Amino acid sequence: MPTDTPTRRVTTYDIAKSLGISRATVGFVLNNTAGQTISEATRTKVLQEAKRLGYRRHSAARTLASGRSNIVLLVLPDWPLDFSLRRNIEEASLTLDQAGYTLVTYTPHPSGQARPLWEAIQPDIVLALTSFTAEQTQAITAAGIKQLKPDANDVGAEAYTDNGPVLQLEHLAELGHTVIAYAGLNDPKVADLVESRLHRAQSAADALGVRLVHGPSIDLTEETSIAALNEWRDDGVTAVAAYNDDVAASVTGTALRAGILVPEELSIIGIDNTPLSSMFQPRLSTIDVDTAGLGRYLARLALSAIQGTPTPEAGPEMRATLVQRASTAPPQRH
Structure with missing residues (x-):
């Protein structure tokens, strides 16, 4: 044939x-x-x-001739690919594409059996949303990659987004809540980020003179949410600062089904300002982080490093802001 x-x-x-x-x-x-x-x-x-x-x-020939691959490699932490992270990547990819560069993402896994992608594609720069470990920095530079962001003088993007817990605590304290629970997410992939946000929430609580209750983490099931609510109610909690909007929605839904009024008996606030937060009933108070703007800034940071131009100034996208909706209110006085 x-x-x-x-x-x-x-x-x-x-x-x-x-x-x-x-x-x-x-x-x-x-x-x-x-x-x-x-x-x-x-x-x-x-x-x-x-x-x-x-x-x-031919891409290989072009790289040899110009010394550039026009590829930007974004190393992602092993986090769930949620709404905020997807929006961040999409905006970074679009901004780089408009400048003639291709964004490639890579997630190293704990097993570490696969060949690191920075060795295979020889990107012009390697980016990360969190700070590189010393081992990663050594491996990337050993592969001949000269540009890394963040480098030793920078901080990862998590430093910009993690002001959310401070704003949560400030909002709830301003409403008059003095016993506030922190609702983490029970997911090993984000354990470090949950711990970081909890630490920031605790520092804010100490500064504001309110008590922060470290309750059990939520794994987005009815069982864990109701167990946490029972503990918090027994401890006099009148407000919950949740790790993100998904956790806030889980706690809110469980509370309402248990007959706990939101926000009259329990105020709840999330982080990320996802579409879910505005569609939920009651609409969820949250902290807005401009992840799309962060993606664009990340792309501009990469381009400035590649092209040797001044580092771009951080703009409004680096500032988290409060979005107050129906799920938070002053505590009831008995």
Whole structure:
């Protein structure tokens, strides 16, 4: 039986042969080589013929010629790919694409059996949402990658987004709540982030003179939510600062089904300002973090490092803001 013959890649030789000119001339045009006396008519013919034949520059050859791959590698922590993280990646990818760069994401796993992607694709820069470990920094630089962000003088993006717990505690304390529970998420993948936010919440509580109850973490089931609520109610808790909007929604739904009024008997606030928070009933108070803006800033940070331009100034996207809705109110006085 006849078999399909794979289509051969179009080369500069094919373009030169089709036009009856030298391969060097074609190369000068396609590489936009400076200092060559090539007429505009010839340049136009080469570009048109390259397009007609379907010529695509070989990425490896382009990297060797320019010293750049036009690839940005984003190393992701092993977190769930939730709404906020997806929006961050999408905006970073779009901003880089508009500048002619491709964003590639890579998540190292604890098993560490796969070859690190920075060794395989030779990106122009390696980015991360959290600070690199010393081992990662050593491995990346050993692979010949010269640009890392954040580097030793920077901080990871988590430092910008983790002001949320402080705003949560300030809001609840301002409403008059003096015994507040922190509802973490029971997920090993984000254990470090939960611990970081809890630490910030505790520091804020100490500064505000309110008591923070470290309740059991929630794994988004009815059982864990009701167990936590029972403990908190016995401890005099009148408000809950949740790790994120998903946890806030789980606690709110469970409280309402248990006959606990929200916010009359229990105020609840989340973090992330996801679509869920505005669609839930009651609508959830939350902390808005401009993850789309953070994605754009991350892309600009990468471009400035690659191109040797000044580091971009951090703008409003770095500031978390309170979004007060129906799930928080002053505590009832008995």
